[in-house]
Amino acid sequence: GGTDDQKRRAGERAAELVAEGDVVGLGTGSTAAHAIRAIGRAVDEGLDVRGVPTSFDSRALARQSGIPICSLDEVDGVDLAIDGADQIDADLSAIKGGGAAHAREKVVDAAADRFVVVADPSKVAESLSRPVPVEVLPDTHAAVERDLEGLGGAPTLRRAERKDGPVVTDNGNLLLDCDFGVVEDPASLSTALSGLPGVVEHGLFVDLVDTVYVGTDDGVDVRER
Ligand code: DER
Numbered sequence: 603g604g605t606d607d608q609k610r611r612a613g614e615r616a617a618e619l620v621a622e623g624d625v626v627g628l629g630t631g632s633t634a635a636h637a638i639r640a641i642g643r644a645v646d647e648g649l650d651v652r653g654v655p656t657s658f659d660s661r662a663l664a665r666q667s668g669i670p671i672c673s674l675d676e677v678d679g680v681d682l683a684i685d686g687a688d689q690i691d692a693d694l695s696a697i698k699g700g701g702a703a704h705a706r707e708k709v710v711d712a713a714a715d716r717f718v719v720v721a722d723p724s725k726v727a728e729s730l731s732r733p734v735p736v737e738v739l740p741d742t743h744a745a746v747e748r749d750l751e752g753l754g755g756a757p758t759l760r761r762a763e764r765k766d767g768p769v770v771t772d773n774g775n776l777l778l779d780c781d782f783g784v785v786e787d788p789a790s791l792s793t794a795l796s797g798l799p800g801v802v803e804h805g806l807f808v809d810l811v812d813t814v815y816v817g818t819d820d821g822v823d824v825r826e827r
Contacts, residue, residue, distance in 0.1 A: 604722020
């Protein structure tokens, strides 16, 4: 991946978009964490905002940063969402879910009037080619694996490192990382994945990202959809 300085530049630039009174979607991962910390500093200086976390970690970091938090059902909408990504293509389609948080991220990010992805250069690609995380109901994973293979994918149940058995998401589900090779048509694959019984959510974010801030060694590259 990229350097922490690159991630910090992207996150801090995105945090500058937060306006007085905003409801802000707080993404998950090391790059979004820089935005959360920067928003916390702005709150310390008097900025009035409410943050909607997207995961256990995002919520914990928001509390630690002093950002008032609320859940999505307590607000009338989200003004701005800031989140990371695992890969982003030339059309601003993205693969997310490296941190296993993509189900709640997608709800919050899609609800936002403006969705800004913060990334380092290692996330940018001409076309999406990383495995697509697919969150599934626990006892359906074998059936969904067969369906994913039928779509030309190669699914792998995501194993945990510090416990026996698979990764379990904040929602109590399992994750299949499904390799489809180069994803030439993200919209079609997204629709197909969403239609599979047992799939809770997948990590293809199509027609959702409005702006990408790519932190570089000497600044931030901005891409608008
Ligand atoms: O899980 C996600 O979608 C996160 O955004 C994540 O994958 C990005 O993490 P990073 O900013 O630490 O690379």
